[in-house]
Amino acid sequence: MSFIEKITRRSFIKKAIITAISLELAYVFINLLKKGSETNVPANLFEAGDIELFEKGKIYPFSAQRFYLSRLQDGGFMAISTKCTHLGCTVQFKNKDNKFMCPCHASAFSVNGEVLAPPATRALDLFPITIVNDKILVDTNNPQRRDKHNKSQITYA
């Protein structure tokens, strides 16, 4: 291979030094950019209210916390994130059609957050729910990714 034969001791050392310095600079630069994006965020528990407040089969917006609290017919709870899984726009629940609609690229999600219409490819994220003393606490810092909806994602009192 001709390009290997072209490498002399001198050019090898020169290139090695340049590479080492560039890598070091790149490493420093990337770490600078990484600042402020720590991955392990402590839980931020938001108190949504008492269980009795929420009727079965209804969906309640908490837009400032960026989720919808859905109480299913069987009494289970889901906190569905409003962040579209396609490109991060804020979805809205349309009571008329009984589905979530994304204004940016027309993705649609069912009441459970499952994809009804592309371009989105996975279901809406869920926020973990804990129920303490009949109060619903939603961890709004740690959205859980999921591909499809299944029963195990529902929280029961």
Place this chain on the structure above:
Amino acid sequence: MNEPATQKAITRFLLHLHPPRVNSQSIKYTRTFGLGGIAALLFVLLFITGMLLRFIYVPSEKGAYDSISYLQSEVFFGQLLRNMHYWCGMLLVVVSFLHVIRVFYSQSIYHERRKNWLYGLLIMFLVIMSNFTGYLLPWDQLAYWAVTIMTNMLSYIPVIGDGLATLVRGGAEVNEGTLLRFYHFHTGLLPLLMVFTMSIHFWLVRKAKGVTIADSSKKEMVNTNPELVYKEIVVALSLILLLIAFSMLLDAPLLDKANPLESPNPSKAPWYFMGFQELLLHMHPGFGIFIVPVLVTAFLIYIPYVKGLNANVGVWFNSAVGKQVTTWSAIYAVVFTTLIIVGTEYFFKFQEWMANLPVLITTGLLPFIIYILPTYGFMLLIKKKLKAGKMEVLISLVTILLTAYLVMTLVGSLLRGEGMHLFA
């Protein structure tokens, strides 16, 4: 004490960007349409207006929007200043794009100009990045959601995507940190890189003995000053005049202050990315964001290194056949792209028909193949009917790519309304 050689240093320096004498063919306006020079002038205008804007602008979540409205309502000529900067920036994207097209179709990217083609592509990338980082700075709804969409696009790149998107934003969402780093890219790093790459770009033009000419046997040379300099000044002054008039008539857009809780309907990317957004409506993001752009970029870089091309350097479209090929390719791409867009909007619902297959195949591979196969057929057809050589096929391919992107941009930005539905 003044040595004659050092008098009027600035004028002399500027004049020395050009050679003392140039070929008379190369200074005809229709040879280059002055696009490279116009782009350089726009860069200077952007630099000046940008420096002035920095005195007012506050790069923070609280201060950004208010500083812009203060600029527009309270500062003398503030609105005009912002308009100038905005329209220069938009025009720079258009002009750079036309410049890329011009050098490609006039066969000016081969042999000793190869390397400059690569620098040109790099500068085009920097121009788009500059425009895009500037897009966020007003911190209005338009800016916030366009940047949210674009940075989320990055997360579809396999393996490194999520990390990269977080790295660019400095968090899971577009926030104040994003604003600050975009501000620094926009006003510091990117302009600096551009000054550097532009210098190399200009120097490489000189090293290639200037712009390409159609007939290199004619060697009639004229004095650069005044023949070329005079033309440059006329173009520059007319452009500045037009830009000021335009900026007086049309204001740069400023919507409501950014509100992360509510996406406007429809939310659109900046217009030069609308082709991408349109592609995304029809294709799995893995293809739309990653596979297609990587293939296209690799192809563009590779063009001047393709073996066995006989380029008629400086001749528009390479030959008479090349002209026909370009026309037919453009027509084909307009018709076929429109058909595909309408088709996937109303008729092809692969995801519903084949719900069991992975989405990467139904919304990724299938639409990709639906586009590639007829295009391949079209290539074979022009090879046979128009007797197109290797170079003409290459021109055809580039024409189809460019036209398809233009069609998607137009459809995406003009024909899509509420909910991103066609003709809504």
